[in-house]
Amino acid sequence: MFPSTHWSVVLAAGRSQPEPEMAGAALAELCRVYWAPLYGFVRSRGHTMHDAQDLTQSFFAHVLEHKVYARVDRRKGKFRSFLLASLKNFLGDTADKERTLKRGGAQIFLPLHEEQVQEAESLFQTHSGMRNEDRLFDRSWAEALVAAALERLSADYKRDAKEQLFRELRIFIAGGAEPPPTYAELTDRLGITESTLRSHVTRLRARYREALRTEVRRTVDNEKQVDRELRELLHVLTEM
Amino acid sequence: MGKPLASAVGACSICGKPLNAKGDCLACLLRTGLEEIVADAKAAILAFGDFEVERRADGSYWELGHGAIGVTYLAADKVLRRRVALKVIEVPPAARGSQAVRDRFLREARAAAALRHPNVAAVFQFGTLPDATHCYYAMELIEGETLAARVRRDGPLNAKDALKIAIQIARALVAAAAHGLIHRDLKPSNIMLTSDLEVKVIDFGLAKAITDAGGDMDLTHGEFVGTPTFASPEQFGGGLVDARSDIYALGGTLWFAVTGLAPHPGKTLEEIRDRKAHDGLPVAQLIARKVPEPLVKLLRSTLAIDPGKRPASARELMEALGTCRRNLTRRVGVGSEEAALRSEAFSRALTDAKACAGDPESLQALFDSAAKKAAAISKKPFKQNWAYLQTMLRLIRAYHRGEYDQISDDALVWIIAALNYLVDPFDLIPDNTPFLGLVDDAHVVELVTDKTRRTLDAFMTWETAAR
Numbered sequence: 001m002f003p004s005t006h007w008s009v010v011l012a013a014g015r016s017q018p019e020p021e022m023a024g025a026a027l028a029e030l031c032r033v034y035w036a037p038l039y040g041f042v043r044s045r046g047h048t049m050h051d052a053q054d055l056t057q058s059f060f061a062h063v064l065e066h067k068v069y070a071r072v073d074r075r076k077g078k079f080r081s082f083l084l085a086s087l088k089n090f091l092g093d094t095a096d097k098e099r100t101l102k103r104g105g106a107q108i109f110l111p112l113h114e115e116q117v118q119e120a121e122s123l124f125q126t127h128s129g130m131r132n133e134d135r136l137f138d139r140s141w142a143e144a145l146v147a148a149a150l151e152r153l154s155a156d157y158k159r160d161a162k163e164q165l166f167r168e169l170r171i172f173i174a175g176g177a178e179p180p181p182t183y184a185e186l187t188d189r190l191g192i193t194e195s196t197l198r199s200h201v202t203r204l205r206a207r208y209r210e211a212l213r214t215e216v217r218r219t220v221d222n223e224k225q226v227d228r229e230l231r232e233l234l235h236v237l238t239e240m
Numbered sequence: 241m242g243k244p245l246a247s248a249v250g251a252c253s254i255c256g257k258p259l260n261a262k263g264d265c266l267a268c269l270l271r272t273g274l275e276e277i278v279a280d281a282k283a284a285i286l287a288f289g290d291f292e293v294e295r296r297a298d299g300s301y302w303e304l305g306h307g308a309i310g311v312t313y314l315a316a317d318k319v320l321r322r323r324v325a326l327k328v329i330e331v332p333p334a335a336r337g338s339q340a341v342r343d344r345f346l347r348e349a350r351a352a353a354a355l356r357h358p359n360v361a362a363v364f365q366f367g368t369l370p371d372a373t374h375c376y377y378a379m380e381l382i383e384g385e386t387l388a389a390r391v392r393r394d395g396p397l398n399a400k401d402a403l404k405i406a407i408q409i410a411r412a413l414v415a416a417a418a419h420g421l422i423h424r425d426l427k428p429s430n431i432m433l434t435s436d437l438e439v440k441v442i443d444f445g446l447a448k449a450i451t452d453a454g455g456d457m458d459l460t461h462g463e464f465v466g467t468p469t470f471a472s473p474e475q476f477g478g479g480l481v482d483a484r485s486d487i488y489a490l491g492g493t494l495w496f497a498v499t500g501l502a503p504h505p506g507k508t509l510e511e512i513r514d515r516k517a518h519d520g521l522p523v524a525q526l527i528a529r530k531v532p533e534p535l536v537k538l539l540r541s542t543l544a545i546d547p548g549k550r551p552a553s554a555r556e557l558m559e560a561l562g563t564c565r566r567n568l569t570r571r572v573g574v575g576s577e578e579a580a581l582r583s584e585a586f587s588r589a590l591t592d593a594k595a596c597a598g599d600p601e602s603l604q605a606l607f608d609s610a611a612k613k614a615a616a617i618s619k620k621p622f623k624q625n626w627a628y629l630q631t632m633l634r635l636i637r638a639y640h641r642g643e644y645d646q647i648s649d650d651a652l653v654w655i656i657a658a659l660n661y662l663v664d665p666f667d668l669i670p671d672n673t674p675f676l677g678l679v680d681d682a683h684v685v686e687l688v689t690d691k692t693r694r695t696l697d698a699f700m701t702w703e704t705a706a707r
Contacts, residue, residue, distance in 0.1 A: 126261045139266075150264075173269060174268065175252040175254045176265065177259060237266055
């Protein structure tokens, strides 16, 4: 069964009129996750914070209103590419932009928290030194992608009342400035045996891997594209 | 308004890539999504001869680094019970059955293993797997990081530290020359640094052994072994490769250390080769980093396209680096004419200051002049030492207020000499001069007197030696 927020669902629904609500809901959820990269891209074009928020929101309204997704070529249909190309078109269309701005940023149809807006602005500030706006977008996209996967994983561990375990072992997937602790340190701290610890770490990596791939899967059209998308994003990071 | 996050919080201890603002490594996080899951982490012990590759807590093999010619693991020597850095290289299929190739590898490896020098990571043992698919060698495990990682984390080094490193590399090259060895893959990631900038060059001589093991390889066939960015132009063209290639590579490494950049970067071998052959050195990078002229000159000669225009031997290079460093230690960027003028001015300063130390009127005239000169000095280049200057001026004002008890005659002499006669008193003050404006006056006087005396003493010593 396809998850309801899968990009392929949006693509399919775009071509079959009976399911517009499903497409809209799926797209809105995807857009919530990837709001920050789009906002950052708009900011990189020189818009103020306020205008960038309005424009980002208006862009989503525009995509839904005009069913832009229905015109996507499925063979080239990566969500990331689709959003970036559509956003560029949208920002290039002065009349449309002014119209949407005049109506006050139009509908705020994405329920955004202040915290989410602040994080998006912080992310933009962090990468604002990058010259290439496409690269800035890709980098921010990668950030949003892994953040969503980590959030999902963290919630799973919390649900199982294993928050401390997740906090202690997180370094084995997320790296960090300090080297990972030794087995001895961790077994002491967690009060478990070495073999149990080993299996916890292995399981965490496997679960994270699946969470990340699930997240990527939501933004591409088929399974083959998952590896390609991850490699592409990794390439963007390593060439910086 | 969003709070700007710190743009960089260091480098990942696992892969060396910059961390994001949350302190996570995006590269590691993405890479995990691509890795195969090992069903049983305890399975498949990876062993090469007496060496068993260690695992991280998550069960993955403990990689210390990977490069163009192989992977380096943390491994345990099961016989001698010590940890080593184990480099494992896959032998190209075409070379696996050749006895001649095997003999060449063993000959080179033996020569590398015979090289013992404080600046070379010792090679303990080497061998090949029975099926000839891999060769390996165990090296001394160095606690530290590579020069590449250091620069990536902290940014370019200052000229003094970079020269300290380059001199040690040159020493290693001199020792290697005595064994008839050349490195052929000298680069920042083959330079290990301990915490106090002691150098250990790794993979010495083995690069050549591995290259030979693969048969006749050249760049144009896409089988270039090593790192083209730091390789000499003759390594691209199949020309004679000798010790001067290592000298060129050391020049590139030193360039990287002071700028954080390679002199001729490129995305393909051809692009790098063409740039080396046709583009001049991007000296503007050095100027932007305020690299002192003597070092710029030395870099130009080590990175000459024509090997004949480079220092002829590692020893010659080591001596040139030493001379350059001594000049920098005396005074960064001072030309001989300026040095002579300074020397003369300094002698006059001491004579005058001592002569008028007991004469308030003469002293006051000197103070006025000193204050005027100090005020004219631009603050920008001397941010860190600005506090020092302010302290000196405070002392002058204290003198004017008649607070003689705070200032000894000796201190006055040194302060006047520094302020009034040297073109720029900051040149004599070490970079790490503490901020003096916040401590109490008595302490300030003590520090200023002591520091000024010591720095001017050093200047005098140098000046005497220079004559």
